[in-house]
Amino acid sequence: MKKIIYVFIIFTVISCTSNHKEKSTKVSYSKNIKIDSIYIEEVMLPNISTSFSGTFEIFDNKINFVDQRFGWVYEFNPNGKLVNRHLGQGAGPNEINTAYLDGYVNLKSGNHLFLGSTFDVHVHSDSSFERIKSYTFSWEGAQDVNKVRTSSSPDVNQFALYTLDYQNLIIREDQNGNVYLPIYGETQYFNGINSDFYYDKGHILARLNLKSGRIDKLLGKRSPQYLEQKYLPHHSFFSYDIDENNYFYVSHEIDSLIFKYDQNFDLVSVFGSKGRNMATDYITMKQFDSKLFKDLYFNKRPQLGWYSYLEFVDDVGLLFRSYTKGKHSDYDGLQIFEDETLIGDVQVPKSFRVKGYIEPYVYGELKTNDDSKLNLYRFKLENL
Amino acid sequence: MKSIHYILIFYLIFTISCTENNSENNQDVQKENNLLTTIRFDNEIIDFGDVKQGDTLTARYSFKNSGANDLIIDYVNPECGCTSYTISQKRILASDSGYINLVIDTYDKIGNVNIYAIVKSNTKDKFNRLLVKANIK
Secondary structure (H helix, E strand, O other): OHHHHHHHHHHHHHHHHHHHHHHOOOEEOOEEEEEOOOOOEEOOOOOOOOOOOEEEEEEOOEEEEEEOOOOEEEEEOOOOOEEEEEEOEOOOOOOEOOOOOOEEEEOOOOOEEEEOOOOEEEEEOOOOOOEEEEEEOEOOOOOOHHHHHHOOOOOOOOHHHEEEOHHHOOOEEOOOOEEEEEEEEEEOOEEOOOOHHHHHHOOOEEEEEOOOOEEEEEEOOOOOHHHHOOOOHHHOOEEEEEOOOOOEEEEEOOOOEEEEEOOOOOEEEEEEOOOOOOOOOOOOOOOOOHHHHHHHHHHHHHHOOEEEEEEEEOOOOEEEEEEEOOOOOOEEEEEEEEOOEEEEEEEEEOOEEEEEEEOOEEEEEEOOOOOOOOOEEEEEOOOO | OHHHHHHHHHHHHHHHHHHHHHHHHHHHHHHHHHHOEOEEEOOOEEEEEEEOOOOEEEEEEEEEEOOOOOEEEEEEEEOOOOEEEEEOOOEEOOOOEEEEEEEEEOOOOOEEEEEEEEEEEOEOOOEEEEEEEEEEO
């Protein structure tokens, strides 16, 4: 009996301590503005054969444009001169064997990881781009898929509750060689339209173990702001990055705060500052209505402001967060944080996001629906 | 002394074999280049403007084999399950023309949409992108 009481006391203490840990995390709104404005210049690129859909990635002093539709990887020097073209769709050893590239990450090893639309992973080597391996990663959990998906009391740690968030497939790698993929849920009792539980407890990232080719852990959660505005499934994207010390930074679309976690996803700190001149009169959804959702997502959403993209640039130790202001503004905003303190909130072209650093420039791209031009920009950090 | 002979013979064989390989590779590249042609689409983007949800859209993309060799369309890959396609023919003789029709069911679409199909052919750049735009109301 005594033993049971001891165990109970210890359990209570541990559980209170761990709750306390999260609840007592201080929020910092610290500001020390050092950068009032930046001069952004366009990097002129040569004419290339491209689908114009894709993303720029900066790695090891190279600028790569990954063409999602053609499968090309165009390599440019820091001044935009074309250095080489790699891959392209196809089954050969130096081609990418998938129809559409949903995601890409330049791994720390220098190798390239591409993700296709059917959980297919393609790893190609550093500079020769030769195929190292291709496989379909395993998403298999411990329980029966149908049972998990139809449960009225879902267990948030069951893999089958989630699916990959292809609309927001920001892939990152930590220092231990794990790759992270954004996820969301859309089952009857676990979705963004009618479930408090989804916003309160649901995970947002899946960890892919590259050695085993399996998803081995689900991590993170959504901002508490989502429970205050029931519901905003059409504004539930988030962005994140991982710094060289394996700290995760997570920013949710509707929340001005940035959540910093350690590698076990224990909350370390919360900081942030509201973007300037953002239209944030979000329209909530009370029940499932497909037509309303589409209207809010496709028509209303582009008119509003939200926090859109995070990039931690280890070379300069700065965290960049892009935000949209809304239809009323001709510009968007970019916040710059140093040690969790806001040191700049500057005007940038619409849909600008920072992608990396090659001394002395910070490089970024415009993420637009422009189907006729690649948009690469850069700026210097003058006042640091 | 004998071993030096062996080394020299081995080196000679290795060099010849490499040269042959290189020359074979060069021939392959040459052969591949000889089979390439060029394709010229009249228009790769078709914009339907405002359309009613549920309408079926048919976009015709005419093209010409503007090179010297036969044009072979390897595949047409529409990205959306809402899109089907027809092609006039898969092999087009030099200077001849053809077309690809994309047929789009807008039943499940709303707002400004971009719908893509990728065409692969025996051209230097291999791929062309066909794009249908519409504002579905």
